[in-house]
Structure formats: structure tokens, C-alpha cells
Amino acid sequence: MSLTLPGSLVTTEWLAAHLDAPGLVLLDGSFTMPGVTPTAAENYRERHIPGARFFDIEKVADHASSLPHMLPSAEAFEAVARRLGLSNDSVVVIYDTPGLVSAGRVWWTLRVFGHEKIAVLDGGLRKWRAEGRPVTAEIPTPAEGTFRAAFHPELVRSRADMLQNLGTKAEQVIDARAASRFTAAENEPRPGLRSGHIPGSFNLPSSSLTDPETGEILKPETLKTLFENAGLDLSRPVAATCGSGVTASALAFSLHLIGNDNVAVYDGSWSEWGLPGDTPVATGPSGEEEKAGAGEKA
Known part of the structure; x- marks a missing residue:
């Protein structure tokens, strides 16, 4: 049976029960302002929810723009999504470190490029860790996905x-x-x-x-x-x-x-x-x- 999200917001209990489910793509969408250390990427390398791939808001961006982390082109996003192991039928759960600071940006970006099966983890990594749930420094190497982007202007x-x-x-x-x-x-x-x-x-x-x-x-x-x-x-x-x-x-x-x-x-x-x-x-x-x-x- 394919994995089905209970809604656009999932609990830590739900994620813990489905962490190893086929078809689940877990994204750490944490973000820190420029100049803040440690950076979100450094925090991810130190600890994240097992299986989570890092969605780097600064890098998933239009690098030709002088403005910070503007949306990339559909083609560029498609390439990033595939490297993250994302396909159009993937069930995606996004979290950030504080709860809801940048996870919404990743949720919106995925919607802009046509992905529907998305939820945000309520309370994020903060709640996950407060409950004593496992974290790891092991960085996953997902198989290439087949995601095809459809831009929603x-x-x-x-x-x-x-x-x-x-x-x-x-x-x-x-x-x-x-x-x-x-x-x-x-x-x-x-x-x-x-x-x-x-x-x-x-x-x-x-x-x-x-x-x-x-x-x-x-x-x-x-x-x-x-x-x-x-x-x-x-x-x-x-x-x-x-x-x-x-x-x-x-x-x-x-x-x-x-x-x-x-x-x-x-x-x-x-x-x-x-x-x-x-x-x-x-x-x-x-x-x-x-x-x-x-x-x-x-």
C-alpha cells in the first residue's frame, strides 16, 4: 500500500511511525541568516533526523540574481529535486530546526514547481529532539529521482x-x-x-x-x-x-x-x-x- 499523508501538517509520532516507509522523502529545510554561525548546513551535518536530505535554500536558487535565494528556473529545480531523490509520486515531509521558520519556504517552492504530496513536521527538529527521538550525522545518498517540474506562476x-x-x-x-x-x-x-x-x-x-x-x-x-x-x-x-x-x-x-x-x-x-x-x-x-x-x- 502506498504511503498517504494525513494532511499538510504531520506529527512527530506519525513521522516516527513512517520514517522507513518506501516513497517517503524527508527534507531538512533549515535556514540561517547570512553571517549566522553555525550555518544551517553545518547544523545538518552535525545532526538531523535519520534519512533526512538537506534542502539548501541558499543553493536552490537563481544564482544570476543579486537578490537572496530567489526561485531557480524550473529546469534547475528539476535537477536539484532529482538529486534529492524526489519523484512526482514521492511523499515529502519537510522540517526545520525551530518549528516553522523556513520549512514553509520549502513547502511553497515544491508547490510552485508542481509537487502536491507535501507536509510540514509540526514542531520541527526542536520537538523531535525534545521527545528524545533519534538524530544522526550520517548523510544519506538517495537514488536519483525522476521529478518533472510544472511551474505554477x-x-x-x-x-x-x-x-x-x-x-x-x-x-x-x-x-x-x-x-x-x-x-x-x-x-x-x-x-x-x-x-x-x-x-x-x-x-x-x-x-x-x-x-x-x-x-x-x-x-x-x-x-x-x-x-x-x-x-x-x-x-x-x-x-x-x-x-x-x-x-x-x-x-x-x-x-x-x-x-x-x-x-x-x-x-x-x-x-x-x-x-x-x-x-x-x-x-x-x-x-x-x-x-x-x-x-x-x-
């Missing part, structure tokens, strides 16, 4: 799309960065970027989506309340943004869990929008915005 937003949306307001925009970055009370960690947010956008820090003690994602009814309190109308389409497209995907995944799949991710996010130039920038909380002039520091 409706899940991706560009700078041009976001500029157009300022006029049409066809999509609500929600930002996963910390409130202090959203309001411009704090400077951006990446040098050279202006501070603030896309005018008209709402703010829901991705850190609020999970239990701070366990890393588990909050219950659907709680997530729904958080999004509504942030200002979203859950019946309308959404574009998610953040610093570089990683935690925006955590928002997209959380919206998926509460039944809203009309969600795209702005891949360039603030790493692109916040560059010096003519993209308008707002400061202050949602609804109390003050637009900065073109090219000015907000």
Missing part, C-alpha cells in the same frame, strides 16, 4: 506585480517581519535597505504562528483569529511578503492550513522592495502610514 509575485497591486488593490498584502521592522522603528538587518513596509500592507510576524515553547503551529481557530486581527479578510486573495521570501512562506502555509489557498508569495520581498529607488515605502503601524518619497529613507 499564480503562486509567485514579482516587483511589477506588487507595484500594480498598489493601484488595483486586488490582493491584500501581509508582511511576516517583526513589527519593529515593519514600522521602521528598527533598521533592516541587510545593509543598504530602506526601512518600513509596502503601503497598505498588514503585519503578522511569523514568530506569532507557533507555540514559543514547543515550536508547534497554533490551532487553526487561533491562526484564523490572528490573521483577522491583523486586518485580513480571509475571503479575499493575499500576497505574503517578508525580508527575503522565507517567512512569508510560513504565512502562506498557515493560511493554507485554515483553508485559504488563494495566496501568493512575493519572492523578492523587502530585499528587493526596500532597495534605494522609486518603490514607495510606508512607516508606522498598519493604517497609520506615512509614505516616504521616492528614493528617500523611510
